[in-house]
Amino acid sequence: MxxxxxxxxxGRRRAAQxxxxxxxxxxxxxxxxxxxxxxxxxxxxxxxxxxxxxxxxxxxxxxxxxxxxxxxxxxxxxxxxxxxxxxxxxxxxxxxxxxxxxxxxxxxxxxxxxxxxxxxxxxxxxxxxxxxxxxxxxxxxxxxxxxxxxxxxxPDHHHAHHLMVAWLAERRVDAGRDPLHEVYDFAGWAAEQAPADSPLAVLPVIAHAERYRALAAAGHEPADPAASGHWADRRARQVMKAAFDWWLEWEHEDHPRRLIDLNFLAHAKVCEGRGAEAAALFHRIGEHATPAPWSYPDRDPLTAFRTARATVLGAS
Structure with a gap:
């Protein structure tokens, strides 16, 4: 087949990739x-x-x-x-x-x-x-x-929550890097409402990624996330720590959905400049296509994962 x-x-010219x-x-x-x-x-x-x-x-x-x-x-x-x-x-x-x-x-x-x-x-x-x-x-x-x-x-419909985060992230782009933007409130609320074993616990990380995408598209942030400082403020560090701690808890449970959204998490750690933590995460989970039943046609977490992994492991 x-x-x-x-x-x-x-583009069909990139069909192989x-x-x-x-x-x-x-x-x-x-x-x-x-x-x-x-x-x-x-x-x-x-x-x-x-x-x-x-x-x-x-x-x-x-x-x-x-x-x-x-x-x-x-x-x-x-x-x-x-x-x-x-x-x-x-x-x-x-x-x-x-x-x-x-x-x-x-x-x-x-x-x-x-x-x-x-x-x-x-x-x-x-x-x-x-x-x-x-x-x-x-x-x-x-x-x-x-x-x-x-x-x-x-209540835990993952695709619908991702759509809402992407939609909210594109609102009020002229406000720039607003730590009180509504997309962060929504993602935090959804993560708190979700059951303990829900992948929606990582939604605040997705909110930071989506907000950066919207700001970069509008010209308010540089194309290179690592140069922007978007992942370096206090709130971003707190979000990243909570998400990483959540994943470590799940890893010991051997839950079949524990790898969900980890491509975003690892890539975000690269953007934040925390290369050692990202390298450890890459080594532990290996390269994989996110096994979750949802995605968007213009966002490829596996490609982001491969690029970030090569960058981090190549420099380590």
Whole structure:
């Protein structure tokens, strides 16, 4: 089987190095390849077996929905099984992804999401689709309302929390490096609300990374994070220490999700200039693709990890 094509929005000249949204989900990669050939039955089976693992279901559907052919085959699936909630949700997310690319009317995508939500009231995925759309195009009140709809159905929904952090980080960029910015408050609140074994405990680190991304894009910070001092202030040090301590506790538990978000954590330590700690972290966890069921098409934590690891270990 040939490797999957690079996700939309990334240059095909870099296909060999491109970031695959499917991460290490082999079942998802197989179903996506079958769907590209019109064999939607494998996608049907994949979603049936995913069940109510909402994080994984949301990831799998959004990855499938990113493909340009998805909407057509989802419609075929609905023709064969008009009562299929999975087909309706997949079609809704495909329309959302098309709307984000300017290939579909946002109003039609919203209607499809609401129809799908009516078929599966407990599923946060249609609301995740609406949140994806509104984070890019909607009003502030709509974004907050939709996040609450997702959170009502799955309080620890990782993708939704990451979307909110990225969206909040882009607000008030003219304020510069504001230690009281709302993105830090939100991330701290979410981490406190999450269960003890939740990867959302690392969300404050993600908030610092996302805020830096927004400031750098607006020209308020240099392109090189290590030269910015963004990771060197007192609050950043406290966040980093808490996240690293949290990971050390999890390591001894041998929890299957303990590696989640560690690429961000290790890379942040490099940016902060704490090379010795980062080197120890890299040596202990090794190189891995983040095994979590979520990501963004234009952010590749594994590439960041490899670059930072080479920098730190090469200098040690």
């Amino acid at each position: 040939p490797p999957p094509p690079p996700p939309l929005g990334r 491109s970031f695959d949204e499917a991460l290490d989900d082999a079942e998802l990669v197989t179903a996506r390849a079958a769907l590209a050939q019109g064999r939607w039955q494998q996608t049907r089976s994949l979603l049936v077996h995913t069940g109510d693992d909402w994080d994984r279901r949301g990831h799998r559907i959004t990855v499938l929905a990113a493909e340009s052919y998805c909407a057509a085959w989802a419609r075929d699936w609905l023709l064969a099984e008009p009562e299929s909630a999975d087909a309706a949700v997949l079609l809704a997310l495909a329309q959302v992804r098309s709307a984000l690319r300017g290939k579909e009317k946002p109003a039609r995508a919203r209607e499809a999401c609401h129809r799908a939500a009516g078929l599966v009231p407990a599923d946060p995925t249609p609301w995740l689709g609406l949140l994806l759309l509104e984070c890019a195009q909607g009003a502030d009140g709509d974004v907050v309302r939709l996040f609450e709809q997702v959170r009502t159905r799955h």
